[in-house]
Amino acid sequence: MAGGAAGLGAELLAFAQGWDPGASSLAHGYSLQELRESEFRRLAGTVYLDHAGATLFPQSQLTNFTKDLMENVYGNPHSQNITSKLTHDTVEQVRYRVLAHFHTTPEDYSLVFTSGSTAALKLVSEAFPWVSRGSENSESQFCYLTDNHTSVVGMRKIAKAMNVTSTPVSPEDMWLAEERGAVTSDPDCQLPHLFCYPAQSNFSGNRYPLSWIEEVKSGRLRPVNVPGKWFVLLDAASYVSTSPLDLSAHQADFVPISFYKIFGFPTGLGALLINNRVAPLLRKSYFGGGTAAAYLAGEDFYIPRPSVAERFEDGTISYLDVIALKHGFDALERLTGGMENISQHTFLLARYTHTALSSLCYPNGAPVVQIYSDSEFSSPDVQGPIINFNVLDDSGNVIGYSEVDKMASLYNIHLRTGCFCNTGACQRHLGISNEMVKRHLEAGHVCGDNVDLIDGQPTGSVRISFGYMSTFEDAQAFLRFIIATRLHSPCGQPVPRASTEEAGAPAAEKVQDTPTVTRRDCVSPQEGACMVSGFWNSSSSTVSTQALCPAVSEVVSAEQTPAERAAGILPGDLVPHVVTNLYLYPIKSCAAFEVTTWPIGSQGLLYDRSWMVVNHNGICLSQKQEPRLCLIQPFINLQQRIMVIKAKGMEPIEVPLEEDSEQLQICQSKVCTDRVNTYDCGEKISSWLSKFLGRPCHLIKQSSNFQRNAKKKPGKEQSTGLTATLSLVNEAQYLLINTSSILELHQHLNTRDENGKEELFPMKDLISRFRANIIMNGTRAFEEEKWDEVSIGSLHFQVLGPCHRCQMICINQQTGQQNQDVFQKLSETRARKVNFGVYLMHTSLDSSSPCFLSVGSQVVPVLKRM
Structure with missing residues (x-):
């Protein structure tokens, strides 16, 4: 699609692709406009597109939670008084509700509250029944998809400390293994191995098959062809923020989550869902307050509490935050009708934006963006509401992500840039080798900084993501921003590509035909100032x-x-x-x-x-x-x-x-x-x-x-x-x-103009x-x-x-x-x-x-x- 920017903008915004903004509603007759006005008034004038980083809480959730705290007395759940009993019972009720949200019951899964999904992953790596090198039964394997969050990759440090081999597996290797079908296995070998993969890539939004869970556990699909029994950790933190997860159909052994990804509040609270068939195998090397049925201070004697949650929730959990979850569930169901509606709503927004964004071209036909994706945004089964891309100039060179971020903030558009704590996916999509990462580090680039280009090559990218309160107007505002900054000049004229060059030399080397000052010392320190x-x-x-x-x-x-x-x-x-x-x-x-x-x-x-x-x-x-x-x-x-x-x-x-x-x-x-x-x-x-x-x-x-x-x-x-x-x-x-x-x-x-219209930016203004x-x-x-x-x-x-x-x-x-x-x-x-x-x-x-x-x-x- 080439041509004038004005016509392009008009044509661009017609790419509805099945999206009807006028009929958009989530539940109980709430229109998105009403939802935004009643629950997210603070978003007025702001386009928030970082829901994969953290979604936003509705006003009523915080209001009702505060009202709850003001009307009830919640004590430490480890005590036996009335206020503590109220806390304990409320926490257990929320525990059941979380399990129900994921379509499971306490008979099948135990829920351990943690400080977040990272703490849940660390718990698994410490408690998994690894068999180390040198043992009679060979050794365990820790295997992870390279498109995993940093917190999953970090588990290999604990595996290494336990003399366990870690093996990274690329998505291509998994897809090839799936095509090859069943492999020879030894049903008698019970050597435990652990495979970790994300339900949804937090980099690209690609959704990996939930069918892998059963295929890996049954031995039909092996990340690494070694004898033994495979367990599966499904990193669901990104996936469950906008989609339902049915653990009755997809029974992963471990599922870590962070609740702020779903509700926006509270932060600093997550959970690990543990399949009860696996729970007896887990080992615990530390015990904290509340986890012991009995222990001695002067002798190595410790008896853990019987339930999985009590055994692994060291110390007093963040019980007020757990109570806040109750109001999060209430608000989410009342305002949206459930995760199925959220999944469909956010996917339609992402598909519309992806279709429009990928169609944008410069007048010479060059694409405006390069999108990093493994899907065609055909359905929410294969793609989440995340779009990852880099902006290009009309010669195909990448515009550094930090410059895109700065410009977006001028339009009050909030997005995210970098590698998103997912170096594996970043390397794969951007073509960054291991040696390049090391050279970038030597050049001073570290994760999270603004060094976006090294030797003209990108070190990261730009990510936008949608939540249930996102609107069609948000998507349009973002697309208008891209059009305005890439296909319009500030004064509404086509951007002259050669305006800053002379005889092929960069602008910084262009010689100005401007004369210079003739006096050497017009004011000196000795003469003093006025x-x-x-x-x-x-x-x-x-x-x-x-x-x-x-x-x-x-x-x-x-x-x-x-x-x-x-x-x-x-x-x-x-x-x-x-x-x-x-x-x-x-x-x-x-x-x-x-x-x-x-x-x-x-x-x-x-x-x-x-x-x-x-x-x-x-x-x-x-x-x-x-x-x-x-x-x-x-x-x-x-x-x-x-x-x-x-x-x-x-x-x-x-x-x-x-x-x-x-x-x-x-x-x-x-x-x-x-x-x-x-x-x-x-x-x-x-x-x-x-x-x-x-x-x-x-x-x-x-x-x-x-x-x-x-x-x-x-x-x-x-x-x-x-x-x-x-x-x-x-x-x-x-x-x-x-x-x-x-x-x-x-x-x-x-x-x-020909009438000598006053300049828009006087020199005095620019200098200041x-x-x-x-x-x-x-x-x-x-x-x-x-x-x-x-x-x-x-x-x-x-x-x-x-x-x-x-x-x-x-x-x-x-x-x-x-x-x-x-x-x-x-x-x-x-x-x-x-x-x-x-x-x-x-x-x-x-x-x-x-x-x-x-x-x-x-x-x-x-x-x-x-």
Whole structure:
């Protein structure tokens, strides 16, 4: 399907494939719209597509559970009083209800509550009756499908500790074994082996045959052709989140589950269903409170309780969470009518989305996405409501999953990226060899990070998944997002593929025909900075050099464009690089404070990101959660040792630059996963911020005696052995951007009509979005990414690498409004990596005399060694 994007969008959304959104209902006359309005009002404006990660609980479930707790007294079930008896009986009732949900009874299965499916898997690996190597009857085999979750693969560590062989089996091997049919077996050999496979792949949503359970147990299908008795563990955690599981028909020996996958709440509670025919074989090496019928403290004497649940539920179970399950079942049945309805509903959504998504093509016919699947989405028997894919450009190159995730968040679409704790499936579908995984680790990539491309090859993918509260409109919103970001340019015009290239050279190497600054030292530290009412000058809102550096502005040519003048790109070629602007951001994520000369300290510009705003839980707020932070303007007065904070509609408020450390209560907070010591700046400023932002929050400051080291370090060839210390910045002491780079982005974003319509993104707006400390004017866009080192005036810095941009660049720093076009266009023009600006680190700083950074200082780079 090729052609114009507008027509494509209209045609795309007609792919109903049997789905009738107008007639969609789940149970008792509930329409999906009514369900969303009554039970999931918090989803308004949000497209949540990570139900395979965790589904969402309905409001009534939490309301009824809370009401239950408020009206009843539940004591520890191990006591004998009335409240404990109530707890015990309620827990047992829920236990029966879980078994009934899976179409079985206590006569066939025992249910052991655990902290989740991972704990259930660990329990099996520890209790299974392994026969180790060197035994008379040979040895047991632990066999698992490579398309298994990490928690299954991790069982091999316990098997290894017990001298048991572990054998991974690919899906292809199982399908071939199934085709071969029965194998020769020895009916007299009872050597126990364990085979684990997922009912549903949490990577692709592929559903493996439940018939394998009986075929493996009976010996008709063998993962490994060895004599003995095979037991089957069915990892059902992903499958049962949207589908019924009938254990009366498919009698797996062990079935681990996590309840938040089904109900959304409670988290931290799972279960292991154990076939009672297997239970007597299980061994237990540990016993905890409540599991013993009798034991002696001074002698190795222990008698377990008779029931399987009592024997394996060490300690007091999370009984209130178990009681919450009762309300989960009530809500699920009332709102949906049962798992059969959920299965059909979610599958139809997935099939529609898969059909539409797989049909998307660029005008040249190239596919927009590559989908990773083993099924054709023909029925819920073979495919769950999961779609796994990577986005491609029109040349077939993968767009990194982290960039897709960032862009999706701008559309308020919540999805998941990476390998989803399923490295085996990730390797199989993406063609990643074992050697590549090891090389990726050496290159610094670990599970869960944002390193999405290495040498142009993807390290993971993008996953969307549906739940019972998902709607047809959710699917459409996701598809519109893909169309808008891949088949539309931000201004509604076809994206020009060659717009960032010249003679085949990448955009980063394109030479800008822009002249440069002619003055070397227009402002020096010795001359001092402009002072306005005792403040370092920050009153000018313009980013032109005329306000900051009059000596430079004298040479501006009348032939220059307004964008070139605003960028500080001046005619002449005597001095190619100078600093045009300096900014610090005293309060993290709040407005910039612009200066002409400013002292520097051991952590960067003095007082840069020394404070941050935290919510009522002490969690740092950024513009991603609270865009109005950019409207809070801090001004520092070094003479009076105060910071004045202003915001529209609020009276200015003062905060001292330093507090008496002996009088402060130190608290701990986190910045970019690092723990930092901070102190609260008091109730007065807390009330001021809370009033302006409309939520409880506090202002905290990093403790002066706390040192936090940077994670970003120079490469081996440029290492100096120095470690940068940081304020509350995320990664590095300084961020530098080049106005030539801004100008190139400006030209891509702005198109004028014949009437000279005002540009959509003025240079001043663009520069402020990137929240850099040092703005310099250069001769080539993105030339700074080729530097190893740089001198600015008398100061020397190491270049640590590019800044990987997030969604904050989409926020207008003057209004707090968001526009995703900036991120999208930067992603398009930067060859799928949204890098902009470079991080700098001090390589030397003489603390015996004050040092300054100044507008007008010469910037002298050292190129990277080839």
